Structures are given as structure tokens and as C-alpha cells.
Amino acid sequence: MEYAVEMRNIVQKFGEKEVLKGIDLKIHEGEIFGLLGPSGAGKTTLIKILTGQLKQTAGEVQFLGKNAGNGKKGLPDMGMMMDNFGLYERLTCYDNLKLFTRIYGVPGKKADEALRRVGLYGDRKQPVMKLSKGMRSRLLLARAVMNEPRILFLDEPSSGLDPVTAAEIHKLVCEERSRGATIFLTTHNMEEAHKLCSHVALLHEGMIVEYGQPEQVCRRYNHQNKLLIRLYGGEQVELSNNRTSADKVKGYLEQEMVETIHSTEPSLETVFMELTGRGFE
Amino acid sequence: MMRNTTAIFQKQIKDTLKNKEILIQFIMFPVMAVIMEKSIKIEDMPAHFFADMFSAMYVGMAPLVSIAAVIAEEKEKNTLRVLMMSGVKPWEYLLAMGCYIWLFCLAGALVLGIAGGHEGREMIIFLLIMAAGILASLLIGAAIGTASRSQMMATSITVPVMLVFSFLPMLAEFNDTISNVARIAYSRQIGLLIGKAGDFCVSFENIFVICANMLAALLLFGCAYKKSGLA
Incomplete structure (x- = not known):
């Protein structure tokens, strides 16, 4: 399968400070890819490298199988939406x-x-x-x-917007994906990432610390592996998610006592807080 | 090939009508010249004194301030970056901006020429002199705009430079020392040429100083471009 964007060992240094420490990522053609990370993680630096606004210290970027020029601007198949773009x-x-x-x-x-x-x-x-x-x-x-670009870069597309406008933007992003465009978005908004992205990567202190489909990532960090059952009457029961709980669950169901039942896999936000030791600000 | 240049040129024309700061640069001196030529008559005052004086000031001020302000604004608001990222080449942008300001200033020069009583061949010579002066100012203004990160920074550099070049021709009329110093400024040479536009007697000094000023401005622009780039 052809990749829309391929990054190999991208390193970016500003003086002595290493902002990106060897990023390797492959983004499939036609997918919505989400780059997540707290402020200062290096998301904007990476998007600037990909869009030719910044020349990387080391590493290689390929678009649609072709090498991108180092710091070369104006790639014709690229659309960009960045907050600071006037x-x-x-x-x-x-x-x-x-x-x-x-x-x-x-x-x-x-x-x-x-x-x-x-x-x-x-x-x-x-x-x-x-x-x-x-x-x-x-x-x-x-x-x-x-201009119907093949690759669309969106930097925090719904940051600071009300839910209705954000939803309109999400709809447009999905329409672009349906047209066949590959979308690379950076976001703080975990709900947005979960809803839109087919793959996400977490950037933390210049490194990719997690990558995968949002559900996959959440399942991977389901350490508790429990079931949460809320019964009519308000009682909440927490059970291990294994065969030892089967009889109890069956019993609640037979007695029609179950109001809601959930597994305890964490949200993306919880996963990323666990990985980074901090939340998204 | 000229598609981008034409598009930016047209955008800039639309913007001018809504950009009072730039619009005033284009029309202030021509309007003042017309009003003062019509309303002030002093005995023994040389013919078309105000129109000639304002013409030299116009050359030193309007193009320089306008282009520096426009480039600095586009840099500050990142619109220039968007243009560059969309495939516009720096020379296409600069050509569009240069042509736009050059033509608007020449339109202002035409009004100054009419106010100064120039007609026929004399008017053509006057406009050629003004065109050369506007070009020199454009190069200086482009260098300032390119070197500046913001409009405020551009203004802080433009004001003293513009004051020197636009007021030197006027001050040189009243003081011999200033007159001698001012000879090295293109705006003074333009002022001197305007004064004898009827004879069109161009000296080596006129050409040398104007060309040297243009070359220095070009070098300055080259340095600013190399250091800061456009976007």
C-alpha cells in the first residue's frame, strides 16, 4: 500500500535543544491521521517540517512516494490550515x-x-x-x-471553537476524506481524535510514544480489565472481566437488574496522561 | 507565467481602496500641491514652487513608506507565508508590489506634474524623472519591509529614513551646507532635475548619484532578503 506521508528518523534541533528525536511515521493514503500531544511536544515543529516551512536537522520525508525537498515550499498537492496563517x-x-x-x-x-x-x-x-x-x-x-489537495494538513482545526462550529469542521474533514484526501491533523482534543482519526500517534518530548487505531490504543492500556455494571436502584458493581464473573453477570441479566454495563478500557486522554505524566493543556 | 503577479497586483488594488494609511501616502502630496499652487501666491516666489518641492518630497516619501508598510504587514500577518507556500515565488510577489506602488505613485506624479504646469514633452520628462526616483525609493522601502518582522518595526525604521530623503530637497533650498550634503541623496538630485525639467539638462552627477543610491538600496535589499527572507 502506498503511503501518503512517510517520515524517517526526523530530527530537529534548535541550538542545543533537540525538539524532535528521530520521528518515524507512515500515514496511509486516504486516512485521517491524528498527531496528539501536549503543548511543547513538537507537533507544530513537525507539521512545519512536513509543510516545508522548516528544514529538518536530519531525516527524510516522502510524499506519495516522492522525496520532499528539504524546506522546499509550495508543494502543489498540499492544503494547509494553520491558526497563524493569515x-x-x-x-x-x-x-x-x-x-x-x-x-x-x-x-x-x-x-x-x-x-x-x-x-x-x-x-x-x-x-x-x-x-x-x-x-x-x-x-x-x-x-x-x-484546490482539492491530496494531502491536507490541519493544525488544531477546532481549537477554541464552539461545539457547533467544531462539528461543522469535522463534517468537512470527513467529506475531504471521502473525496480521497489524506488528512494529517494535530489536536489537543481527544474526543475529536477518537471520532475522526483512523490512526493516532502521541508525541511526547519529541518522540512518538504510542501509535495505533484509537480503540486499539485504549484497549492496550486496559490494565484494570473490569466490568462496571450499574443496576436499577443506583448500585454500581465492579467485576473482573473474566469467566469468574460470568455467573454474577448472568444473574443480574436474568433478573433484569442491569441499567448500564461498560468495560473499563481507558479513554485516549487517560492513556496519554498515563504515558506522559501530564494532561493536555 | 505572470498569473501570480497579476493576481497579487489586482488584490493589492482592491486592498488600497480600503487601506487608508497607504491611500493617504499616494494622494497627500498631490492634493497639497494642487491646493497650495491654487491658493498661495507670493511675490518673487519661483513659478510652481510648491509643486516642484512637493514632487521631490513625494518621491522620497510615498513609495518608500508604502512598500515597506505593505511588505511588513504581510510578514506580520503571515499572509506572505501563505502566498509563498501556495507556490508564489518571491520575485513574483515583489514584482507585483513594485509595479502596483510604482504605478500608483506615477499617477500621483501626473497630478503633481499638472499642478507644476508641465505639458507635452516637459510632462514626459518630468514623469521619467519621477519614475526613476520612485524606483530608487521602492528599493529602499522593500529593503526595510523585508528586514522588518512587524509593521511597528518597519515604521520605526521608515520614519527617519523617509524624513531624511523627503525633507533634504526642501531644506537644501534654504541652507548651503545642507545643500552640499544633500547632493549625495537621490531625492535631492531628483529635486534638481525637476527644477530644470523644461530644459532636461542631465548632468553626470545627477545620473551617478541616482544610480549609486539605487545600487546601495539594491545591496541593502539583498542583505535584508538573505538575512530575513520574505516569509
């Missing part, structure tokens, strides 16, 4: 996108299409300076997907 404040939403239709060499009508997709068509004549944070994020996403 918009032209005095221009309208439409004019902001129109400029890029011409730069990408796509028809001008793509600007209107993209505005419709992100729900900003009604505000197409609004200057960017009058948009809310959520609307700006949607406009950034519209600009990133307008």
Missing part, C-alpha cells in the same frame, strides 16, 4: 479566496463553491475583519480545500 483582513471572504483560485489555477467559481461548503456564502461580501473566530476558521479551511 487572511487579508480588509478584503472580503470572496476576495480572499478569489486570489487563491488564480494562484492555484482553478476556476473562479471554486471560491463560491468553497464558501458554500463552509457555510459562508451568505457572508461572501463581509470583510474578514468583521468575522468571528469560528467563521475565520471555516474560511481558512475553505482556502485549504479549494
